[in-house]
Amino acid sequence: MRDINVNEIIDKIEKMCISANCNLNDDIYGRLRECAGCEKSAVGKDILEQCIKNADLAKEKQKPICQDTGMAVIFMEVGQEVHIVGGSLTDAVNEGVRRGYINGYLRKSIVSDPLLRVNTKDNTPAVIHYDIVEGDKIKIDLAPKGFGSENMSKVYMLKPSDGIEGVKNAVIDCIEKAGPNPCPPMVVGVGIGGNFELCAKLAKKALLRPINESSKTEYIADMEKELLERANNLGIGPQGLGGNTTVLGINIETYATHIAGLPLAVNISCHVTRHASCII
Ligand code: SF4
Numbered sequence: 001m002r003d004i005n006v007n008e009i010i011d012k013i014e015k016m017c018i019s020a021n022c023n024l025n026d027d028i029y030g031r032l033r034e035c036a037g038c039e040k041s042a043v044g045k046d047i048l049e050q051c052i053k054n055a056d057l058a059k060e061k062q063k064p065i066c067q068d069t070g071m072a073v074i075f076m077e078v079g080q081e082v083h084i085v086g087g088s089l090t091d092a093v094n095e096g097v098r099r100g101y102i103n104g105y106l107r108k109s110i111v112s113d114p115l116l117r118v119n120t121k122d123n124t125p126a127v128i129h130y131d132i133v134e135g136d137k138i139k140i141d142l143a144p145k146g147f148g149s150e151n152m153s154k155v156y157m158l159k160p161s162d163g164i165e166g167v168k169n170a171v172i173d174c175i176e177k178a179g180p181n182p183c184p185p186m187v188v189g190v191g192i193g194g195n196f197e198l199c200a201k202l203a204k205k206a207l208l209r210p211i212n213e214s215s216k217t218e219y220i221a222d223m224e225k226e227l228l229e230r231a232n233n234l235g236i237g238p239q240g241l242g243g244n245t246t247v248l249g250i251n252i253e254t255y256a257t258h259i260a261g262l263p264l265a266v267n268i269s270c271h272v273t274r275h276a277s278c279i280i
Pocket of ligand 1: 066067068145147149181182183269
């Protein structure tokens with residue numbers, strides 16, 4: 001067994017909260033630049049250039065790219081040979097988030113109860129997904145998620161007879177209905193298979209994959225490409241003001257499912273799709 005002290009986890013998560021909120025990942029930044037070069041609408045082009053300038057300023061001044069610094073979503077792969085020492089793992093993750101959001105002056109957006117709605121004032125608790133894996137390391141992926149785009153996401157419990165066309169149409173329908181609300185250009189995570197809750201988790205996890213990396217499954221990679229083209233033909237455009245840049249990337253993750261179902265989740269994200277990762 002390998003001992004990992006909670007202090008190391010707290011420290012890493014604190015730094016990742018600040019870094020993810022201030023530094024736009026290279027894949028998204030690169031696609032924004034590409035799209036600014038081929039956007040046909042003059043207004044759309046201007047908006048994309050402003051998004052790039054905003055990301056440059058955020059990086060230079062280490063200030064958040066967007067005022068909505070999100071709910072901290074954390075995917076943790078914990079090696080089965082790891083022994084956590086010094087306290088509780090979940091408490092450590094939340095302490096890291098607390099310190100990151102307080103010390104990084106990031107907006108605190110979490111309410112302790114969904115109906116009573118009192119702000120916790122430190123952006124905790126985080127949403128944490130644990131997976132136990134082989135080995136003696138911990139992999140942490142942190143993705144702060146704003147809710148302008150989260151609110152536009154959907155789960156569809158399709159029938160097997162809906163097939164691939166049904167899936168494609170539902171994804172496009174979700175993007176079209178989202179329209180200007182998620183601050184397009186969007187990044188879209190799609191989860192197909194599993195069950196009701198797993199397809200949503202897959203869709204969220206799909207947002208972690210760089211948008212310049214296609215699925216390793218050939219027919220899924222083809223579907224990603226086709227859906228990206230269809231989405232960009234919708235005409236929604238940057239900030240919903242028209243144009244041919246509606247979506248920067250569509251990533252799809254799949255899992256086995258039941259003979260009677262075809263669960264599908266579409267997690268809409270925005271041009272401020274953030275993530276940071278580390279291995280301890
Ligand atoms: S959808 Fe994205 S860009 Fe718009 S407010 Fe939310 S985090 Fe910011």
